[in-house]
Amino acid sequence: MRTIYGIQFEVRPRSKQTPTECVGALKQLSAAWVTQKYRRVWNTDVVPLFDGNRLTPLRGHWVLSNHECYDDCELLSLEWGHPDDRDDSVAWVTTCLFARDAGSIYVAVSVGLTSAKFVIRPTRYILGRPGIVWETLTHCKCIVGGQDIPVAHQVVTKTGLDDFVRNVLLAKGRALPVIVVSPDVWTEKPVVQADVLQKAVAGFAQVALLSDKWTAFRLTDTVGRELSCFDGAVRVYWPDFTLQDQPFMHPLYLGRSIRFHRLHGRELKTHLFRVLAGMSGFRAGELGPISGIRRKAKAHQDALLTRLRSEVVAGTAENGELLAELEKAICRIETLTKERDDLAKRNELLHDELKTQKANWATYEQFRDQADAEQDIAPDSATGIREFANAHEAYQRAKADFSGPLLFLESAEESVKNSPFKNTRRLYETLEALWLVATQWKESEGRLGKSFKDALKEEGVDVHPVSQTSKGKWEDDYRFVYKGRRLFFEEHTTIGAGQPDKCLSIHWYRDESDFVLVIGHCGRHLANTKA
Numbered sequence: 001m002r003t004i005y006g007i008q009f010e011v012r013p014r015s016k017q018t019p020t021e022c023v024g025a026l027k028q029l030s031a032a033w034v035t036q037k038y039r040r041v042w043n044t045d046v047v048p049l050f051d052g053n054r055l056t057p058l059r060g061h062w063v064l065s066n067h068e069c070y071d072d073c074e075l076l077s078l079e080w081g082h083p084d085d086r087d088d089s090v091a092w093v094t095t096c097l098f099a100r101d102a103g104s105i106y107v108a109v110s111v112g113l114t115s116a117k118f119v120i121r122p123t124r125y126i127l128g129r130p131g132i133v134w135e136t137l138t139h140c141k142c143i144v145g146g147q148d149i150p151v152a153h154q155v156v157t158k159t160g161l162d163d164f165v166r167n168v169l170l171a172k173g174r175a176l177p178v179i180v181v182s183p184d185v186w187t188e189k190p191v192v193q194a195d196v197l198q199k200a201v202a203g204f205a206q207v208a209l210l211s212d213k214w215t216a217f218r219l220t221d222t223v224g225r226e227l228s229c230f231d232g233a234v235r236v237y238w239p240d241f242t243l244q245d246q247p248f249m250h251p252l253y254l255g256r257s258i259r260f261h262r263l264h265g266r267e268l269k270t271h272l273f274r275v276l277a278g279m280s281g282f283r284a285g286e287l288g289p290i291s292g293i294r295r296k297a298k299a300h301q302d303a304l305l306t307r308l309r310s311e312v313v314a315g316t317a318e319n320g321e322l323l324a325e326l327e328k329a330i331c332r333i334e335t336l337t338k339e340r341d342d343l344a345k346r347n348e349l350l351h352d353e354l355k356t357q358k359a360n361w362a363t364y365e366q367f368r369d370q371a372d373a374e375q376d377i378a379p380d381s382a383t384g385i386r387e388f389a390n391a392h393e394a395y396q397r398a399k400a401d402f403s404g405p406l407l408f409l410e411s412a413e414e415s416v417k418n419s420p421f422k423n424t425r426r427l428y429e430t431l432e433a434l435w436l437v438a439t440q441w442k443e444s445e446g447r448l449g450k451s452f453k454d455a456l457k458e459e460g461v462d463v464h465p466v467s468q469t470s471k472g473k474w475e476d477d478y479r480f481v482y483k484g485r486r487l488f489f490e491e492h493t494t495i496g497a498g499q500p501d502k503c504l505s506i507h508w509y510r511d512e513s514d515f516v517l518v519i520g521h522c523g524r525h526l527a528n529t530k531a
Contacts, residue, residue, distance in 0.1 A: 001093055003281040005111035007133060007203050008290070009149055010104065012141040019103045022140070023074050026098045026107070027067065029139065030078050033132045034063060041085065048078060058082075060091065060116060070300040073293055074100040083116055087124045091116040094130055099293040106290050107142075109133055110281075127277060129203070137202055145175030153181075153198040153207040158215045164208065165222050174239045177205040179272065182216045184232040184255060186460040191232040191255040192268055200269035204276040205236070231255060234268060256432050259459070263439055388424035391504065392417050395522055398431035405438035406431070407511075407518045411480045415523030421504040426495050427522075430506065433459035438517040446515060456493070466490045470526070480520035482509060489520040500524045 013022035031048045038046040038057060046057045050067035057063065064079045076098035084090040093112040098105065109130055113123070136142065142149040156164045169178055179201065181194045194209035201207065210216045216230035226247040229235035232255025241250065258268050388394035395416040399408045421427060437455045441448055448455050453463040466478055471490075479486040489507040496503045507521040 001112040001114040003110050003112045004127060005130070005277045006109070006280045008106070008108045009142045009144040009203070010106055011136065012143065013103075013105070014140070019100055019105055020074070022105055023076060023098055023100050025139070026105075026136065027076055029135045030076075030096055030098070030132050031065075033130075033135060034078070034080055037131070050076065050078075060088070068297055068300070070297070072102045073296050074098075075293055075297045084125050086126075089115060089117050089119045089121075090123050090125055096130075096132055097290060099290045101289060101293050101296075104289065106293070107136060108290055127274065129273070133203055142203075145173055147171075147175055147206075149176070149203055150198065150206050151202050153194040153209055155194075155209050155211055156215060157211045158218050161210075161215055161218045162222065165219070168206075168208070169223070169237050169241055170243075172240075174241075177239065177276070178237045178241075179205050179207045180219075180229045180235050180237065181207060181209045182219075182229045182231065182233050182235075183210060183213055184460055185213045185216075185230070187458075188212060191258045192234060197234075197269045197272070200273050201276060204273070204280065232258070234258065236272070256429065259436050263436060388428065391419045391421040391424055391427055391523075394424035394428045395431070398428050398435075402431055402435035404435075405442045405515075405517060406435050407516045409480055409482065409518060409520050412506075412519045412522040415521050417523075419504055419523040420501040421495075421523075422501050423496060423504075427504060430461055430493065430495055431519075431522075433461045434506070434508070434517060434519075437461075438515075441517075442515040446512065452491075452510065461493050463491055463493055466492070474526070477526050478507065478521075480507075480509075482511075482518050482520070489518075492521075494525060 011022060011026070013019055017025070027050060031050075034048050035046055038044045042058060044057050046055060046063060048055070048063050048065040050065040052066040053064075055063040061082045062080070064077075066075075066077050068075045076096075078096040079093065080095075081091055081093045084092060091114050093114060095108075095110050095112070097108040099108075100106075109132060111127075111130060113125065115123075137149060137151050154164075168174070179197065181190045181192055181197065183190050190209060194207050198207040210219065210229070213230070216228070220228035220230060223243055227243065227245065227250065229252065234253045236251045238250060253268060261268070261271075388397065395408075395413070399406075433456065436459055437448075437452065440455065441452065456463050471478070475488070478489055480489050481487075487509050489509045491510070492505050492507040494503065494505045503525055504523060505521065505525045506519065507526070509518045509520060510516075511518055
């Protein structure tokens with residue numbers, strides 16, 4: 001069995017709630033979680049009794065729950081195994097531990113995946129957070145590494161930015177990653193919803209939303225351009241972050257990349273959850289206080305068995321108590337045997353993976369220097385977007401990246417060659433936004449669910465018609481040849497204002513039959529040419 005998800009944290013009792021009552025509440029939550037899943041999915045009634053006995057409600061299913069109390073400690077355990085809802089060749093095993101030592105309460109939840117039968121094909125499963133984790137995080141105050149585990153995102157303002165960097169990003173001993181979400185500099189809106197992202201990664205990370213672009217600029221001033229996060233990007237700052245770290249150590253997801261992957265059904269929240277879950281599986285296990293409580297439980301069991309043996313010899317043992325302990329011992333032996341076999345299999349898999357990783361690393365080192373030498377123009381280290389020498393270069397790059405839903409005419413090429421426009425990055429991003437909306441328009445065959453203008457507005461592009469004055473005086477300047485006809489390219493957007501080096505217009509025509517956005521002009525504002 002391979003562990004693919006794991007989480008551990010401390011729980012603090014609510015106001016006027018004793019530690020024992022808190023464990024009782026966690027017991028009810030975990031039992032309800034299992035019961036509700038069986039009723040909802042399998043139309044079966046199952047109630048974990050926490051009496052040390054194994055339930056087998058359906059073929060391939062089992063629920064083993066136990067609750068042990070001794071001295072001033074408690075150990076509540078629940079192991080639940082069942083086939084995958086969609087692929088019966090795969091089985092899920094979820095293990096929950098709730099441990100109390102005096103007034104301290106600890107929770108550990110892990111999810112393992114194993115094969116229910118031998119078949120040579122890829123596994124098909126969807127990993128999600130176990131419902132008991134969300135229930136616990138929202139019903140209790142939960143802590144990891146001395147840090148509260150948030151279930152709501154944090155909003156960081158410009159005035160609070162320095163405190164955020166000092167006491168959150170740079171905090172020593174921070175256990176959770178911080179995922180920073182920045183707003184787009186043009187729309188002032190983030191590309192992802194911070195509250196939705198926080199719920200997706202709850203228990204694994206803290207999400208912080210920069211309130212506006214000025215806060216993002218302040219972050220750049222504080223941590224440096226290469227380690228910053230701005231213009232719709234999302235960045236993961238791992239624990240032990242320092243201002244001397246290399247940028248690649250803390251993953252940066254650009255706004256345009258997030259939009260692109262979303263367009264193809266790959267949401268950032270899902271990707272980040274999978275990344276963090278994969279890391280958590282390595283960290284899973286009975287660590288710290290839980291392992292200490294487990295040792296106390298074993299010592300208590302050993303003492304009980306020793307007493308029973310002496311009573312058997314003396315002939316004073318009670319048959320009922322002997323049978324109960326014998327049944328528990330059999331269950332424990334079966335569980336330990338299964339765990340031993342699973343560990344042996346996992347050790348073998350890890351050994352094979354290590355050999356593969358060593359081979360991959362050797363191959364990577366062999367070609368790394370060659371790849372570095374062949375890369376003629378590096379991306380901007382902070383944004384991942386190339387710096388372009390001029391507007392024509394930015395246009396050519398966009399043409400190479402975004403052709404398909406966008407069709408670039410020769411007239412557009414000629415106009416951009418003569419443009420002194422300097423904000424080349426904004427030109428590239430505007431063409432990208434046109435491509436994003438044009439792709440949705442093409443794939444939906446014109447059914448965007450909103451107007452083309454509104455769809456572009458959401459991507460930070462304002463659409464304007466040609467003014468009546470310009471249309472009356474210089475209409476011919478807005479006509480470009482497409483499919484052998486001179487058509488009127490009225491829809492356009494203007495970037496910037498003023499002189500040609502600060503202002504550029506893009507005009508397009510929507511081909512409603514082929515669902516192609518045709519770019520006819522990309523250069524100086526046409527109305528200014530004869531003003």
